[in-house]
Amino acid sequence: MDSCVLEYVQVLQQNVAELHQMGKEWGMTEEEMSACIERVLKEDENVVVAPPPTFTLRRILRCVPVAIFFLFVTILVIACGAMVLFYVYPPAWNYVSGALKLYDYKMLRAVRLAALPLHRYFNITSLYDAECIVGNPWFEGPSKECIWCRDVHKFEILNDTTDQDLITNYLREAKPMVFQGLAKKVTFDDLRQLYRNNKDVLDTAAVFQSNVPGMKNIEDLFIDEIDEDFLYKDKTTIHWTTKNIPSSQVMRKLFPRPSFIPSESEVALDKVVFVDGHKSGHYEVTTVRFEMGYYMQLSSSRKVIVTPSRHCREVCSPMHTLMNEGDIMTYNPLVWRAVMMPNVDNMLSIGYLGSYSFAGLKQDEINPEDQPPSSHDWKKKE
Template structure:
C-alpha cells in the first residue's frame, strides 16, 4: 500500500503541474465508473475505462486513484490544498522530498564529524554553523533550564490529560508512531505503567509529536527557553517537536520537509545521530555519527542532511526542539 501511495502522489503532482485540477480528475473517474455497458453487454473493466489515459499515465497509477477515491476526497485535498487539510489517508512520510532540488555539496565537503563546542557567541554560531548548514552539538545548550529535572513520561501524560491531548481549534497535532501500534498521542500516553517504565519483557516504544496545543505549549515553555547561542534576530517557530522513547531504533534514515533548520535538546537519555549527505553528494561527502548527551543541543538542517537516530541503553530518551530562521 505504501508503494501505491507514493505512486499516486507522484501522479497527482504531475497532474497539478500540467494544470489538471482535482475536480477534472474526480469528474472523469466518476463518469467512467458509472458507465455500465460495452459492446458485448457486460460492464466495462477498469482497464477499459482508463484506456484513453494510457498515453499520459500508467494503468497502475489510475487504478490507485480510483481506489483512493472510494475513501473520499480528503487525500486529494492534502495534496492540492496543503498540509493543514485533514485526510483519511496519510501522506507517505518518505515522499516529502521526492521532488526536491539537487543540493549544493559545499554544505558537506570536508566534514567528517560533528563539532562539540560550548560557550559559543551568537555571532560565531551564526557565521560558522547556521549559515553554512554545518551540524554542531552545543554541550551547554540547555543551561538555565529546569526541564531536565521535570520532564518525564508521567509529566507529559498529566500535561496532555489536563489540556486535551493533541487538539486545538485548528487541527490535529501531528503524531509519529514509528514502529509502535499507537494511532494517537492520547493512546500512547495511556500505555501500561510497566511499558512506560521500560520494564524488561515489555514492548519497545518510541514516539514523536508536534506540540500544537497552545495551552500545553505555554506550560512547557516555562521549563525551557530559546537557546542562548541563537542570534537575537533569529526567530524560534512557535511549534515544538517532542520525541520520547526507550533504547532501540528511533527515527529511520530520512530528510525532513520543514521550513528552516532546527535544534533538538536532549533532556534525558542518550541519542546517537547518524548523518548522511544528500544522494547527489555521495561521492563528494562522508557519512558520520555523533552521540548527544543529556543537557546538550544538536543543531542540524534536517531539510538538507539525511538523518537517523538510535536511543542508547539507559534512561528514557526525551528531546524537545523547534525550527529557527
C-alpha cells in the first residue's frame, strides 16, 4: 500500500481516538459518539462538532455532590465556630438568643414542615414527646442522703387506706408500701375491649414496644389472632405508654386512681401498661413524671425487688416482696429503684405504672426538682 495512504489512515485513526476521548470527557455514550463521527464524515469538513444538549446537564449534576459536601463543611465550621464563641463569650449568646426569640415559632414550624416527608419513609411517631431518644448507660441521677433508706429493711404492708395519717407519714419518710388487694383484676380481654372501644384515641397516643416478631404497634397486639395463650409463650415482653389528656381519660376507665393517693395530689398523664409472658426478662420501672411512683399488679403475681440508689448500696439493703393480683406498690424513686423479676407464674402478667405529686415531702432533705429524668427501660438489666 502507498505510504501516503498509510500516513492518511494513521492520521484518521489518531483523529478518531481524539474525538473518542473528547466524547468521554463530555460524558457521551458510545452510541452518541459513533453517530457524531458518522455525521461529520458525511458532511462538509468545516462542520463544527458541538457538545450534545445533555452534556451541560451532566456536567452540572456531576458537580452537585461536591457542592453539597462543601456546603455541609461550611455550615459545620460556622456552627462549631458559633458554639465556641458562645462558650467563650456568653454575652454573644444572650444577644443572639434575644434577637431570635421572636422568630422561634416560625423557625421551628419550618423545620417541622421540612421533616414531614421523612415520615413517609421512617415511622417517627414513637419519638413524639420523647424526653430521651438515645439512652446514656453511664448517666446517674443526683446523689441523695442515704439516711432515707438506712433503717428501712422491709415493705410496709397495708390492707386498707382508712388511716390516711399513717400513709402520709410513710410517704414523707419515703418508705416503700404495698397495698394488698386494692386494685381490681384486669385481663387481656379487658385490655382488648378498652382498645376497641377507644381505638381512635389510643392509636395516635400509644408509644409501643414489643419483642414479638411482626408486632410493631398497638393495633397488632389486639387483632383477633392474639390471645392470652399466644402472649404467654416464653420471654414475651410488651410495654405501651400513653401521655396525653384524651388517652389518660380513656385509661382511667380501666385503671382508676388508687384510693391511697392524697386528694390534693395530681396524677400524671403518663401511663405505662406491661404485658409479660412466661420467663419474661426483668426490667426496672421508673416513675414517668412526678415525685412518687405506683405500680399495680393486675393479673398474675410478680416478685419485685426494691434497691437503694447506687451510692447508698453499701449502707442500705435491698428488699423484695411478692405482689399478688390486685396489689399496688408505691415508692419514692429519688431513694429507691424498683425492678420487676421474670414472670414465673402460670398465667399472663399485666401491670400498670403511674406517678403522682406529693407536696408533703421533706423539702429540706429531698428536692423533687432533682429527680432523675423519666424513662421506660423495658430491656433486660445486666
